[in-house]
Amino acid sequence: MAARMSAWESAQHQLAEAVRQLGLDDGFHDLLRTPRREVAVAVPLRHDDGHVEVLKGYRVQHNLTRGPAKGGVRFHPATDLDEVRALAMWMTWKCALIGVPYGGAKGGVAVDPKALSRNELERVTRRYCSEILPIIGPEKDIPAPDVGTDEQTMAWMMDTYSIHSGYTVTGVVTGKPVSVGGSEGRGGATSRGVMFAAFSALREAGVDPRGATVAVQGFGKVGGLAAQFLHDAGCTVVAVSDVGGGVYDGGGLDTAGLLRHVRAGAPTVVGYPGTDTITNTELLELDVDILVPAAMEGVIHDGNASKVRARFIVEGANGPTTPDADEILAENGTVVIPDVLANSGGVAVSYFEWVQDLQAYFWTEDEVNDRLKALMERAYGQVSALSAERKVSLRTAAQMIGVGRVAEAHRTRGLYP
Numbered sequence: 001m002a003a004r005m006s007a008w009e010s011a012q013h014q015l016a017e018a019v020r021q022l023g024l025d026d027g028f029h030d031l032l033r034t035p036r037r038e039v040a041v042a043v044p045l046r047h048d049d050g051h052v053e054v055l056k057g058y059r060v061q062h063n064l065t066r067g068p069a070k071g072g073v074r075f076h077p078a079t080d081l082d083e084v085r086a087l088a089m090w091m092t093w094k095c096a097l098i099g100v101p102y103g104g105a106k107g108g109v110a111v112d113p114k115a116l117s118r119n120e121l122e123r124v125t126r127r128y129c130s131e132i133l134p135i136i137g138p139e140k141d142i143p144a145p146d147v148g149t150d151e152q153t154m155a156w157m158m159d160t161y162s163i164h165s166g167y168t169v170t171g172v173v174t175g176k177p178v179s180v181g182g183s184e185g186r187g188g189a190t191s192r193g194v195m196f197a198a199f200s201a202l203r204e205a206g207v208d209p210r211g212a213t214v215a216v217q218g219f220g221k222v223g224g225l226a227a228q229f230l231h232d233a234g235c236t237v238v239a240v241s242d243v244g245g246g247v248y249d250g251g252g253l254d255t256a257g258l259l260r261h262v263r264a265g266a267p268t269v270v271g272y273p274g275t276d277t278i279t280n281t282e283l284l285e286l287d288v289d290i291l292v293p294a295a296m297e298g299v300i301h302d303g304n305a306s307k308v309r310a311r312f313i314v315e316g317a318n319g320p321t322t323p324d325a326d327e328i329l330a331e332n333g334t335v336v337i338p339d340v341l342a343n344s345g346g347v348a349v350s351y352f353e354w355v356q357d358l359q360a361y362f363w364t365e366d367e368v369n370d371r372l373k374a375l376m377e378r379a380y381g382q383v384s385a386l387s388a389e390r391k392v393s394l395r396t397a398a399q400m401i402g403v404g405r406v407a408e409a410h411r412t413r414g415l416y417p
Contacts, residue, residue, distance in 0.1 A: 005322050007086035007297040013323045015089065018399035021392065028407055035085055036103075037061040041131035043109055045124045048117055055124065056080075059107035059132045061141055062088035065409045068139055069105030070095060070347060072146025073153065075124075079108040083297070087146075090318055091347070093402030094340040096409075098379045100351040103406075105141050107132065113148040125153050129160040136161065138171035138358065144350050145175040147296070150221070151187070155180055171357035174350035183353035185368035186346075190316070191225035192369065193345015193376050195233060197337050198290055198314045200380040205335070207311075210234030213288040215310070217241050217280060218295030219269050222316045222343065224259055226292055231255040235290070239283050242295075244268025246283045247275035284308060293320035300325045308334060315339040330393060338395035340402060341383055348375050 005013065012033060019029045043055040058081055061069040071091040084106045092104030109128050113121060135141055145154055154173045158180060161172045170181030178184060185192075202209050212235045216227045219242045227237045236252040242262075247253065247269050258269055270277055284291065284300065287309040293299050294316030300308060305325035313329065313336045315321065321329070321336060329336055349372055356362045363371075387397035 004298060004301050004303075005324070006082055007319045008082040010298070010319055010322055011086040011089045014395065014399050015403065017396055018403040021390065021396060021400050022404055022407065024403075024407055028410070031410060032063070032403060032406065033089075035060050035062045035088060036064055037135065038081065038085070039132060039135060040081060041128070043124060043128045043131060045111075045120060045127065047120055055109050055111050057107070057109045057128045057131060058084045059105065059135060059141070060084045060088040061103065061105045061135065063092040063103040063406060065406055065413060066096060066103055067101035068103065068137075069141035070100075070102035070144070070350065071105035071107065071141075072144045073128075073149050073157075074106075074108040074146035075111050075113040075121075075148035075153075076108065077110060077112045079110045084108055086297075087318055090340055092406060093399055094344050094347055095402075096405040097340055097383070097398055097402040098344045098348055098375055100348065102142075102347070102351065105143075106146075107143060108146070121153070122156055125149075125156045126160045129157040130164070133161065133164055136172060138169060138354070142171070142350070142354060143173045144346070145221075147220075151175055151177045151182065154182075171354055174353040175346075176353070181353075181357050183349060183356055183368060184363065184365035185372070186349045186353055188225045188229070189349035189368075189372060190222045190343050190346035191229055192372060193348065194222070194226045194292060194294070194314055194316045194342055195229045196345070196373055196376040197342040197380055198230070198292075198312065199233070200377055200384075201312055201314070201335060201337050202289075204384060205312075207289065211236060212290055213238050214290045214292065215239040215283050215286045215288045216292040216294055216316075217246075217283050217299065218293065218317060219258070219262060220294070222346075223292060223294030224262065226294060226316055227253075227255045228259060230290070230292075238288060239278060239286055240269055241278070241280050241283045242268055245270040246278045246280060247272050248278045248283075248286075249275050286310070290314055292316045295320070298322055300329075302328065305329055306332070308332075310334065312337065315342045318343065326393065326395060336393065336395060337380075338398050341379055341394070341398045344379065345372055345376060348372055
């Protein structure tokens with residue numbers, strides 16, 4: 001079996017296909033695949049016991065042609081420059097696809113946040129922020145939460161940046177608590193967007209969402225709330241999982257109870273009363289209407305794609321399906337709603353938050369959710385129409401729209417000097 005593609009290789013493969021479909025020349029391809037700026041920094045951390053450890057941190061700004069860079073910050077042991085490059089590239093296409101005036105960025109620190117105390121987390125966050133300070137800002141690059149980070153992380157970053165600036169700059173990050181300039185509806189925005197994307201696909205296929213069966217891999221910030229939103233909308237969530245394994249109930253899980261269980265400090269969903277234990281592998285192969293991979297990259301690959309029986313895959317995570325798996329899934333008739341569309345609800349509401357911060361006027365949660373729904377449904381409609389017109393997958397259509405809009409911005413602006 002050939003070695004599986006890394007996230008960066010997958011991102012490059014997807015871009016190449018979009019470039020081919022759009023008929024762009026080699027110079028444009030080079031321009032679009034090359035990150036504009038990459039920064040690797042040392043992040044010294046003084047632990048609570050006094051010893052100092054030097055961690056590796058990164059920030060990649062892939063493209064700035066359509067506006068300031070936008071993208072999350074992740075704290076995860078496997079974070080490296082190639083992973084961050086891929087995530088930054090996907091953010092570029094995602095922002096262009098849904099029509100928000102940003103370029104793509106991503107950042108992170110190679111660290112396990114679960115192994116750190118709250119004080120250690122604060123220190124590593126503030127030091128990382130201070131190291132990338134010269135290249136971030138509300139008009140330069142606006143970080144947001146990602147894997148291993150949350151609204152508290154963003155509050156620390158906002159405070160660090162503001163202290164260096166000499167005044168409060170709420171617009172430097174998004175995904176903050178509402179008390180310091182965050183937006184209503186931001187916390188569940190990615191998950192709500194997953195639901196809107198899933199229901200757009202179901203309606204198009206003539207499938208009633210009420211009663212549709214769902215399995216969610218990754219019961220974290222995105223997967224947990226996606227399961228809850230889908231349940232509340234009438235779907236039957238039969239399985240969820242996390243790093244410890246999964247739980248199954250053919251009659252439907254108590255998603256609200258599972259969320260309370262995890263938020264109360266349970267290390268895993270495994271063992272939740274009234275459920276059967278399954279593995280993450282078994283969850284991906286369940287016979288369900290909707291599979292939501294909401295964990296990490298590359299979980300559906302050439303080794304397991306042929307065993308996936310879900311009718312629809314709605315990518316809550318970034319890059320959960322490799323290009324070779326896409327080919328297998330297409331042959332088997334599985335519809336994949338790609339990450340750049342399905343999980344774009346987070347950056348959409350991050351944009352709303354940024355706009356609210358800049359104008360110091362805030363919207364209600366209903367207003368935020370209504371704007372998000374309209375944006376997601378419009379983007380899905382455009383992707384679906386192009387997919388049908390060009391007879392390409394939804395992923396290729398989404399990439400074509402995103403890449404095409406960035407390419408057009410490059411043409412319009414010209415090349416300096």
